[in-house]
Amino acid sequence: MKHLEPQHVCGQGTERNLPPNSSVEVELQVKDHVATVISTLNYQNKEDKPIEALFVFPLPGDAAVCHFSADIGQTHIVAELKEKQQAREEYDDALSSGQQAFLLEESEQSPDIFSLSVGSLPPGESASIMLQYVIELAVEADGALRFCLPAVLNPRYQPQGPGVPVSSVPASEIPYSLSFSARVSSPRPVSKVESSCSLEPLQYLNTDHTEAAVKLAAGHKFDRDVELLIYYKDAHQPSAVVEAGQDSAKPGTLMGDPVVMVSLYPEFPESVMSKRASCGEFVFLVDRSGSMQCPTNNWNQQETRISSARDTLLLLLKSLPMGCYFNIYGFGSRYDHIFPKSVEYSEKSMEEALKKVEVMQADLGGTEILQPLQHIYSQPCISNQPRQLFVFTDGEVGNTKEVLDLVRKNAGSHRCFSFGIGEGASSALINGLAQEGRGHAQFITGSDRMQAKVMQSLKFALQPVVKDISVTWDLPKGVSATVLSPPITTIFQGQRSLVYAQLSGKSSQTDCSVTVNYTLGDHPYESKQQFNLNPAKDTGLTVHRLAARILIRSLESEERENRGKSNEDMKRKVVELSVQSGVSSHHTAFIAVNKDNGDAVQGPLVRRNVPTPGSPMMAMCSAPVGAAVPEQPRRDPLLQLVSLQKASGCWLLDAALASVLGKTSEEVEKSKPAEVSSEVWATILALIWLHGFKMDAKDEWELLAVKAASWVQAQNAPCVKECVDAANALLGYKVQKDALGL
Template structure:
């Protein structure tokens, strides 16, 4: 696989004699509306052809956050406005080329075949002196940020065009980049019963107003609304724009049923799963796979910091190993070693020498080698720490999925993206293929809580049989209970039906014509019908406490009069059966948001080798086993069907926009409903749309009642940028001094951190061993002085209390005895 050094700089350009000449970006604006935990962004960019001649084709390369659903594409060239429609990829390309050849204005937007978060827009026939306006609208699920316990929204670094020389030095810088404008506005609206407590950015200084949105600044002030703005005098950002929103009551599970406005009786269900339960922790094998390629030079310190937190928080009894990779890879030990003071010291010394000196970013082999070296009598938890930007990501994901499937769920892989220009499709793809979770840490951003949360997830027992059951009322018209899931029916294969027998001896066949001419048409694909109800993802991934997961259901139009009542999430583990019932809220207004989020998620499943096609059977065979030579085409056909039906682009279908002709055959289409409709839908329901892109910045409010306006009725505003990692985390010195078993010993450094002398502590708890008292004091210090950062040290304290209990101590009584010292 290619390394991150092969990635191309983003921007709009024309190619002349194999050299890229970048076009001036006059203006970039992004307006995002966040409703609960979903987002809708309208990205507007203006380019200008200041050259002396017309441009035959303008290309624009840019990234979007992994998993977003691009639902609208519009180009304005001069006074001509063209709207995009979704077509099969090759057909869209042909439509675009035909229009361009005819001298018409045309536009095409395609997803990269190698990286799902990279897109290319082509604009054909741009007159000299003309401005080009490109509008792209996309939906996204906002993901959970464990560091702030909130939602994270990200605009990738190179949406604001970056210009510079490439690997071969042949690309020219645009001379008039400076002076261009970049602005971001994010309006946040929370449902009834939820109040915004913080809006922050770890990446940029922002202006925050609590109480209203930019769309309606005169509305009554309420803590359900907020606006964050960023305005820069350049179109080149130096880091991803990241916004964190913390609000009350976002951790509740929910289920929303939406009816499509144009597809007759078609409904989509979105279930947000936020498990809150505890099970006994496991002691697995844990392998850390660390990116030490040259591109990590600015982030290797953050990687080392994350590893130190991981290592100190490991529980006694696990096996662990560390792998470094770049162009090549190496493991600290041939096989994982038992966690002990000696192995902890060796590992700590090893990572302290880490530098970004291992060349390119080749992660396929080290991840596969970690799978091959694992202990087969233990579950394996793999952490991939990388800033990696690689092409051919599907190849990596396919390998990971194969090993995870073959292990019957014994392997899980977690992704931690480190740095300001991480490929979101890579890190999220690693987590999807590996059944883990993904988190991101920007340069100099605090990470303690999210690292501990990821480790806690890895120690959570494996549950591999989650399923969703929908509870329907009895359907009198149908005479039976409504059926939830149907397997696809047998294909209507006509391969051998009513075909004439071919004689093996044909008297009229001439010697010079020994065979028939080749057929001019390809073999038709078998008619494999999709199931009436499609669950997305088809196999519910592992769920982790306090981490949101969305599961969708695209429901058929059968029995539309029957409204489901609730959803049951069920599973089993060694501790017993698991169950959660979630009531379903039926949305009053018809809309497309849930349908399009579900459609894009299903397309991602298909693109990465999963989805219903991968598991469905024809007779007693899987589709792949029955039609191996046509399987990839069947999968692509289903991806195209989903994309064109729900107006969502992806790997196999693109947006194409050409001028409307007099005969009306091209190219206006019904656009998705205005987002105001979606706002009304989710505000009236009092429910929340879950998941998306996340990270920190902090703005705190006094805790009044949910939705109450600030006193005096005035808006609350401020310029804010979070302290990030510059805020020294008080738990770090204590964590460093802790021994591998979870205990502390009296030293001058420990006395200095705790602010007490060993003699005073021993007097408060007489009759106990010195290290027992030291450990009890450290635990008491965490609990009394550092409660605000509990999530960052809770595994440390659990480990320490376990050590105290193993010494035969009454832990609660001992902690109470020393608490008065703090």
């Protein structure tokens, strides 16, 4: 039997009509900012012939998959991790001799897609398959830790070349049921847990609220990602965990030595942070493939991903500093740009760009991101204007590794901020773009507003750049640290930096520290974390496995960079480390063979490609290429007000502004203090309206309000306080002058 690659499968052809009887049970254990996920798939062969079932499913791209086992009847088989080709051959041999076997492997194209082959299941037989992985949880802008269980495997767009994209099946055709429970423990109290799905009430398991449990409410259809946001009190405290090595492993090896995981939150003094950058080249790369016509979420069919992207670009363009440079690219099977090269930001260039943004549609076909990136990188950088790339995509890309390699090669010349839009965006692509491009990643799902998350990233892009980052260890004599993580290349305010190191040697002294030194706004700073060599209790081998995953991924990318050079040697290193640590890699696969199942399974095997829960929208929401999509009139008064702002930051006193403020032109004119120019009056009115009426969306308009306040100050206008009082009286608010930044 020839082994199929994962992308050839999953719910194609007539087999769609043979849904399995399957259930998925997921148990999540969160310790501080690290999660262990135990996922069990129960599957029964309801046919009258023996079958081989093939599942394709998504996992987070940065997960360390570390255990795989199966139960058939009374037999429990634990899989072994072996070199991939050897594992495939053992699987095929087992099937041809009538034995039951299981094979789990990572896709060639992207580390966030796995395929599972379940072989020789006799009629009526059930199998229960358990998979375990560990993962670090990302920090959101509001301090939450984000866990996402991907349910949706969108079809990945494969640029020319072999391989059929994985097809997605409407969830209604798949009778999967999901039970999901989470247990959270931390040194700090758990303040709340939120989700895009319905949860049962949070239960505290102890009096100081440092342990809590939560379950998904009954009746959840596994048709979208399950996102959990975990909030701790005093969330972001630096910490260090030392984990003892494995007794059975040799000292000196990764698994035999202790490993320390240090999480740091460097301080950003307010005096430095108030100085936002007023320069930069901002390049916005927007996905305009057909799938961007899908609704952003399942319950608001009106708002499409592309309309949300248009509103976001409006806010971004209004928030850019005068004197910077910018350009906007759209990409699908082909790409286009608004200007031949980045242009200086002015009223004229901003207006020209906005006209084109307003008519932007999801009409460019597939998701081919490599060529526009190559074109952007081929443009010379502008001196004293650091390049900041913003990538918006629903992440349905097949050649993820190639894209990330390109970003890594160009990491020295730019920073990359990435946004995964909608369910099923590839975590390997979105997180990878930000990691390789020294930027920041955001996922926009459920009821999230894209605008708030994107403006958070723009604030990061405008933050003073942290330079000269170095990490030093202070360890007792006789103990040394080998750093396993790639060097820290970027630090943002409120974000965590993680460092893993292998500790070798012994000492009676146990006090240690690690210090990160860095330069910010031409001043040196340091962030220090003390820790103790005594190992933490009950960590399993979580820290070792996360460290192994980091090492495996960096070896794999080194191998791709050195194609042709000593590749066998690199591959051998990856296989050795993967097998030793029990963490899967590109070159290994988990294989389990049931050697004691008595009688061989008789008769020819029927192959079944089992559809995984796919996005229910995919089948119906791709608009035909070139089709004009009727636009909903823009009703959001905030976006109306923003669209009237000039590039310099001011507003003009006209009927359109009066209408957004809910007043007539006469009322607005009549209330203006005599000695003030109409632009200053209009701008103060707009600022008062934003602070009085739209505080809940402050994340979205904060930067353009700062720009407006700076413009007012630059006018040296008389009677600003009288203006503020008159504007408050007209609009019925009580906003203080200081709150406006005047």
